[in-house]
Amino acid sequence: MTSTFAESIFQTLKYGGAISLSITLIALAFLYRYQTTLIYPSSFPEGSRSTVPTPKDFGIDYEQISLRTRDKIILDSYLMLQPKAPESRPTLLYFHANAGNMGHRLPIARVFYSALGMNVFIISYRGYGRSTGSSSESGMNIDAQTALDFLREHPVCSSTKIVVYGQSVGGAVALSLASKNESVISALVLENTFTSIKDMIPTVFPYIGNLLSHFCTEKWENVRSIRKINDLPVLFLSGADDEIVPPSQMHVLYSICPSKQKRIRVFPKAKHNDTCLGEGYFHIIAEFLLSNNVWTSPN
Numbered sequence: 001m002t003s004t005f006a007e008s009i010f011q012t013l014k015y016g017g018a019i020s021l022s023i024t025l026i027a028l029a030f031l032y033r034y035q036t037t038l039i040y041p042s043s044f045p046e047g048s049r050s051t052v053p054t055p056k057d058f059g060i061d062y063e064q065i066s067l068r069t070r071d072k073i074i075l076d077s078y079l080m081l082q083p084k085a086p087e088s089r090p091t092l093l094y095f096h097a098n099a100g101n102m103g104h105r106l107p108i109a110r111v112f113y114s115a116l117g118m119n120v121f122i123i124s125y126r127g128y129g130r131s132t133g134s135s136s137e138s139g140m141n142i143d144a145q146t147a148l149d150f151l152r153e154h155p156v157c158s159s160t161k162i163v164v165y166g167q168s169v170g171g172a173v174a175l176s177l178a179s180k181n182e183s184v185i186s187a188l189v190l191e192n193t194f195t196s197i198k199d200m201i202p203t204v205f206p207y208i209g210n211l212l213s214h215f216c217t218e219k220w221e222n223v224r225s226i227r228k229i230n231d232l233p234v235l236f237l238s239g240a241d242d243e244i245v246p247p248s249q250m251h252v253l254y255s256i257c258p259s260k261q262k263r264i265r266v267f268p269k270a271k272h273n274d275t276c277l278g279e280g281y282f283h284i285i286a287e288f289l290l291s292n293n294v295w296t297s298p299n
Contacts (some may be wrong), residue, residue: 040098040136041219049130057106067123074133079157089117095177110276125139143173161187165191166189166195167191168272188235193253196221196291236250
Protein backbone atom coordinates (compact mmCIF):
# COMPACT_ATOMS: atom_id res chain seq x y z
CA MET A 1 0.00 0.00 0.00
CA THR A 2 2.75 2.39 1.02
CA SER A 3 4.82 1.38 -1.98
CA THR A 4 1.89 1.93 -4.33
CA PHE A 5 1.17 5.35 -2.80
CA ALA A 6 4.82 6.43 -3.08
CA GLU A 7 4.95 5.25 -6.68
CA SER A 8 1.79 7.22 -7.44
CA ILE A 9 3.28 10.36 -5.94
CA PHE A 10 6.49 9.82 -7.90
CA GLN A 11 4.60 9.47 -11.17
CA THR A 12 2.56 12.56 -10.42
CA LEU A 13 5.68 14.61 -9.71
CA LYS A 14 7.39 13.13 -12.74
CA TYR A 15 4.62 14.07 -15.13
CA GLY A 16 3.99 17.36 -13.35
CA GLY A 17 7.65 18.24 -13.75
CA ALA A 18 7.55 17.28 -17.40
CA ILE A 19 4.49 19.50 -17.95
CA SER A 20 6.14 22.40 -16.12
CA LEU A 21 9.29 21.96 -18.20
CA SER A 22 7.24 21.87 -21.39
CA ILE A 23 5.37 25.04 -20.46
CA THR A 24 8.66 26.76 -19.62
CA LEU A 25 10.20 25.74 -22.94
CA ILE A 26 7.14 26.90 -24.85
CA ALA A 27 7.25 30.23 -23.00
CA LEU A 28 10.95 30.63 -23.75
CA ALA A 29 10.39 29.82 -27.42
CA PHE A 30 7.58 32.37 -27.57
CA LEU A 31 9.68 35.06 -25.88
CA TYR A 32 12.64 34.31 -28.12
CA ARG A 33 10.53 34.51 -31.27
CA TYR A 34 8.65 37.67 -30.29
CA GLN A 35 11.18 39.45 -28.09
CA THR A 36 11.56 42.47 -30.36
CA THR A 37 7.79 42.97 -30.31
CA LEU A 38 7.86 42.85 -26.51
CA ILE A 39 10.89 45.12 -26.15
CA TYR A 40 9.77 47.65 -28.77
CA PRO A 41 5.96 48.09 -28.43
CA SER A 42 5.71 50.50 -31.35
CA SER A 43 1.99 49.88 -31.91
CA PHE A 44 1.09 51.11 -28.42
CA PRO A 45 -0.93 53.19 -27.88
CA GLU A 46 -3.40 52.24 -30.56
CA GLY A 47 -2.91 54.12 -33.80
CA SER A 48 0.77 54.88 -33.19
CA ARG A 49 1.82 53.36 -36.52
CA SER A 50 -0.56 55.54 -38.53
CA THR A 51 -1.32 58.73 -36.61
CA VAL A 52 1.74 60.94 -36.04
CA PRO A 53 1.22 64.48 -34.70
CA THR A 54 3.23 67.16 -36.48
CA PRO A 55 5.08 70.26 -35.23
CA LYS A 56 2.43 72.34 -37.01
CA ASP A 57 -0.03 71.05 -34.39
CA PHE A 58 2.13 72.92 -31.87
CA GLY A 59 2.61 76.07 -33.89
CA ILE A 60 6.12 75.21 -35.14
CA ASP A 61 7.32 75.48 -38.73
CA TYR A 62 9.11 72.33 -39.83
CA GLU A 63 10.35 70.19 -42.65
CA GLN A 64 9.26 66.57 -42.89
CA ILE A 65 12.14 64.47 -44.13
CA SER A 66 12.29 60.85 -45.29
CA LEU A 67 15.73 59.49 -44.48
CA ARG A 68 16.99 56.44 -46.34
CA THR A 69 19.30 54.18 -44.34
CA ARG A 70 22.09 52.07 -45.83
CA ASP A 71 19.88 48.99 -45.48
CA LYS A 72 17.09 50.72 -47.44
CA ILE A 73 14.76 51.56 -44.54
CA ILE A 74 12.82 54.83 -44.79
CA LEU A 75 12.77 56.87 -41.57
CA ASP A 76 10.13 59.51 -40.96
CA SER A 77 11.61 62.61 -39.32
CA TYR A 78 10.97 66.25 -38.47
CA LEU A 79 13.49 69.07 -38.68
CA MET A 80 12.60 72.27 -36.81
CA LEU A 81 14.98 75.14 -37.50
CA GLN A 82 14.97 78.40 -35.58
CA PRO A 83 13.39 81.23 -37.63
CA LYS A 84 16.33 83.56 -37.06
CA ALA A 85 19.99 82.61 -37.50
CA PRO A 86 19.51 78.85 -37.01
CA GLU A 87 23.18 78.33 -37.85
CA SER A 88 24.09 80.11 -34.61
CA ARG A 89 21.93 77.87 -32.40
CA PRO A 90 22.75 74.33 -31.20
CA THR A 91 20.86 71.43 -32.75
CA LEU A 92 19.15 68.81 -30.59
CA LEU A 93 19.17 65.28 -31.99
CA TYR A 94 16.24 63.71 -30.13
CA PHE A 95 15.87 59.94 -29.59
CA HIS A 96 12.51 59.23 -28.00
CA ALA A 97 11.50 56.69 -25.36
CA ASN A 98 9.76 53.39 -26.02
CA ALA A 99 6.23 53.02 -27.45
CA GLY A 100 4.40 55.62 -29.49
CA ASN A 101 6.22 57.69 -32.10
CA MET A 102 8.11 60.95 -32.48
CA GLY A 103 4.89 62.96 -32.68
CA HIS A 104 4.02 62.03 -29.12
CA ARG A 105 7.23 63.73 -27.93
CA LEU A 106 6.58 67.06 -29.61
CA PRO A 107 5.44 68.78 -26.38
CA ILE A 108 8.95 68.14 -25.04
CA ALA A 109 10.57 69.10 -28.34
CA ARG A 110 8.61 72.35 -28.27
CA VAL A 111 10.28 73.39 -25.01
CA PHE A 112 13.73 72.80 -26.48
CA TYR A 113 12.69 74.72 -29.58
CA SER A 114 10.72 77.62 -28.09
CA ALA A 115 12.20 78.13 -24.62
CA LEU A 116 15.80 77.09 -25.23
CA GLY A 117 15.96 78.33 -28.81
CA MET A 118 17.46 75.13 -30.21
CA ASN A 119 17.02 73.57 -33.61
CA VAL A 120 15.41 70.15 -33.13
CA PHE A 121 15.71 67.02 -35.26
CA ILE A 122 13.65 64.01 -34.23
CA ILE A 123 13.10 60.64 -35.92
CA SER A 124 10.75 57.72 -35.57
CA TYR A 125 12.91 54.59 -35.41
CA ARG A 126 12.35 51.82 -37.93
CA GLY A 127 9.10 50.06 -37.11
CA TYR A 128 7.78 53.14 -35.28
CA GLY A 129 5.25 55.64 -36.59
CA ARG A 130 5.37 55.83 -40.38
CA SER A 131 8.94 54.58 -40.66
CA THR A 132 9.33 51.30 -42.51
CA GLY A 133 10.99 48.11 -41.29
CA SER A 134 11.02 46.33 -37.94
CA SER A 135 12.72 47.47 -34.75
CA SER A 136 15.94 45.89 -33.51
CA GLU A 137 19.09 47.00 -31.73
CA SER A 138 21.24 46.69 -34.83
CA GLY A 139 18.67 48.49 -36.96
CA MET A 140 18.13 51.34 -34.51
CA ASN A 141 21.89 51.89 -34.35
CA ILE A 142 21.84 52.32 -38.12
CA ASP A 143 18.92 54.74 -37.77
CA ALA A 144 20.83 56.85 -35.25
CA GLN A 145 23.95 57.02 -37.41
CA THR A 146 21.83 57.94 -40.43
CA ALA A 147 20.26 60.82 -38.47
CA LEU A 148 23.63 62.13 -37.30
CA ASP A 149 25.11 61.87 -40.79
CA PHE A 150 22.16 63.84 -42.14
CA LEU A 151 22.81 66.67 -39.69
CA ARG A 152 26.53 66.71 -40.48
CA GLU A 153 25.74 67.10 -44.18
CA HIS A 154 22.88 69.58 -43.78
CA PRO A 155 23.61 73.11 -45.10
CA VAL A 156 22.58 74.71 -41.80
CA CYS A 157 22.95 72.08 -39.09
CA SER A 158 26.43 71.05 -40.20
CA SER A 159 27.78 74.29 -38.75
CA THR A 160 25.95 73.96 -35.42
CA LYS A 161 26.86 72.22 -32.20
CA ILE A 162 24.99 68.91 -31.89
CA VAL A 163 23.45 67.84 -28.58
CA VAL A 164 22.28 64.22 -28.46
CA TYR A 165 19.31 63.65 -26.13
CA GLY A 166 17.78 60.26 -25.32
CA GLN A 167 15.03 59.08 -23.01
CA SER A 168 14.82 55.48 -21.73
CA VAL A 169 15.57 53.18 -24.71
CA GLY A 170 16.31 56.39 -26.61
CA GLY A 171 19.09 56.92 -24.10
CA ALA A 172 20.57 53.58 -25.14
CA VAL A 173 20.38 54.66 -28.78
CA ALA A 174 21.95 58.02 -27.94
CA LEU A 175 24.70 56.48 -25.84
CA SER A 176 25.62 53.92 -28.47
CA LEU A 177 25.79 56.65 -31.10
CA ALA A 178 27.88 58.98 -28.93
CA SER A 179 30.36 56.21 -28.09
CA LYS A 180 31.20 55.95 -31.81
CA ASN A 181 31.04 59.65 -32.70
CA GLU A 182 32.36 61.49 -29.68
CA SER A 183 34.45 63.93 -31.73
CA VAL A 184 31.48 65.36 -33.67
CA ILE A 185 29.01 65.66 -30.77
CA SER A 186 29.08 68.56 -28.31
CA ALA A 187 27.06 67.08 -25.42
CA LEU A 188 25.04 64.03 -24.40
CA VAL A 189 21.91 64.11 -22.23
CA LEU A 190 20.48 60.83 -20.89
CA GLU A 191 17.20 60.38 -19.05
CA ASN A 192 16.22 57.20 -17.16
CA THR A 193 18.47 54.89 -19.14
CA PHE A 194 19.26 51.29 -18.14
CA THR A 195 22.62 49.52 -17.88
CA SER A 196 21.63 46.70 -20.27
CA ILE A 197 18.61 44.71 -21.43
CA LYS A 198 20.03 41.73 -19.54
CA ASP A 199 19.93 43.75 -16.31
CA MET A 200 16.39 44.90 -17.03
CA ILE A 201 14.83 41.47 -17.62
CA PRO A 202 14.87 40.37 -13.94
CA THR A 203 13.14 43.66 -13.10
CA VAL A 204 10.32 42.91 -15.53
CA PHE A 205 10.24 39.13 -14.87
CA PRO A 206 11.43 38.78 -11.26
CA TYR A 207 11.02 34.98 -11.00
CA ILE A 208 12.43 33.75 -14.29
CA GLY A 209 14.36 36.84 -15.38
CA ASN A 210 17.82 35.36 -14.93
CA LEU A 211 16.88 32.43 -17.14
CA LEU A 212 15.21 34.59 -19.77
CA SER A 213 18.19 36.91 -20.02
CA HIS A 214 20.24 34.10 -21.58
CA PHE A 215 17.78 33.90 -24.48
CA CYS A 216 17.62 37.61 -25.28
CA THR A 217 19.34 38.68 -28.50
CA GLU A 218 18.78 42.40 -27.84
CA LYS A 219 21.64 43.55 -25.61
CA TRP A 220 21.99 47.35 -25.41
CA GLU A 221 25.12 47.00 -23.29
CA ASN A 222 25.19 50.58 -22.10
CA VAL A 223 27.81 49.82 -19.46
CA ARG A 224 30.21 49.03 -22.28
CA SER A 225 29.23 52.09 -24.31
CA ILE A 226 29.53 54.57 -21.43
CA ARG A 227 33.13 53.50 -20.81
CA LYS A 228 34.02 54.89 -24.24
CA ILE A 229 32.83 58.40 -23.39
CA ASN A 230 36.06 60.10 -22.35
CA ASP A 231 35.78 63.80 -23.20
CA LEU A 232 32.11 64.45 -23.96
CA PRO A 233 30.00 66.43 -21.45
CA VAL A 234 27.31 64.04 -20.17
CA LEU A 235 24.23 64.95 -18.15
CA PHE A 236 22.32 62.14 -16.38
CA LEU A 237 18.68 62.89 -15.46
CA SER A 238 17.06 60.35 -13.14
CA GLY A 239 13.57 59.99 -11.70
CA ALA A 240 13.93 58.94 -8.06
CA ASP A 241 10.69 56.92 -8.18
CA ASP A 242 11.23 55.39 -11.63
CA GLU A 243 9.05 52.28 -11.61
CA ILE A 244 10.45 50.82 -14.83
CA VAL A 245 14.21 51.42 -14.86
CA PRO A 246 15.72 51.10 -11.36
CA PRO A 247 17.36 54.47 -10.55
CA SER A 248 20.40 52.54 -9.33
CA GLN A 249 21.17 51.69 -12.97
CA MET A 250 21.47 55.37 -13.84
CA HIS A 251 23.85 55.81 -10.90
CA VAL A 252 25.96 52.91 -12.17
CA LEU A 253 26.24 54.53 -15.60
CA TYR A 254 27.19 57.83 -14.01
CA SER A 255 29.78 56.30 -11.69
CA ILE A 256 31.63 54.41 -14.43
CA CYS A 257 31.49 57.17 -17.05
CA PRO A 258 35.13 58.29 -17.50
CA SER A 259 34.26 61.80 -18.68
CA LYS A 260 35.34 64.54 -16.28
CA GLN A 261 32.52 66.71 -17.60
CA LYS A 262 29.66 64.68 -16.20
CA ARG A 263 26.81 65.58 -13.90
CA ILE A 264 23.81 63.76 -12.45
CA ARG A 265 20.56 65.25 -11.25
CA VAL A 266 17.89 63.27 -9.44
CA PHE A 267 14.26 64.43 -9.44
CA PRO A 268 12.42 63.50 -6.22
CA LYS A 269 9.13 61.63 -6.66
CA ALA A 270 9.56 61.59 -10.46
CA LYS A 271 8.55 58.39 -12.25
CA HIS A 272 9.78 56.95 -15.52
CA ASN A 273 7.51 58.87 -17.87
CA ASP A 274 7.14 62.17 -16.02
CA THR A 275 10.73 63.01 -15.10
CA CYS A 276 10.67 65.81 -17.67
CA LEU A 277 8.00 67.46 -15.52
CA GLY A 278 10.37 67.59 -12.56
CA GLU A 279 11.12 70.98 -11.06
CA GLY A 280 13.78 72.82 -13.05
CA TYR A 281 14.23 70.02 -15.59
CA PHE A 282 14.85 72.21 -18.64
CA HIS A 283 16.67 74.86 -16.63
CA ILE A 284 19.12 72.16 -15.48
CA ILE A 285 19.72 71.10 -19.08
CA ALA A 286 20.22 74.71 -20.20
CA GLU A 287 22.59 75.41 -17.32
CA PHE A 288 24.60 72.27 -18.12
CA LEU A 289 24.91 73.17 -21.80
CA LEU A 290 25.80 76.76 -20.92
CA SER A 291 28.53 75.65 -18.51
CA ASN A 292 30.06 73.54 -21.28
CA ASN A 293 29.91 76.30 -23.90
CA VAL A 294 27.34 74.45 -25.97
CA TRP A 295 24.37 76.77 -25.51
CA THR A 296 23.67 80.45 -24.89
CA SER A 297 20.38 82.06 -24.01
CA PRO A 298 18.44 83.07 -27.14
CA ASN A 299 17.68 86.35 -25.35
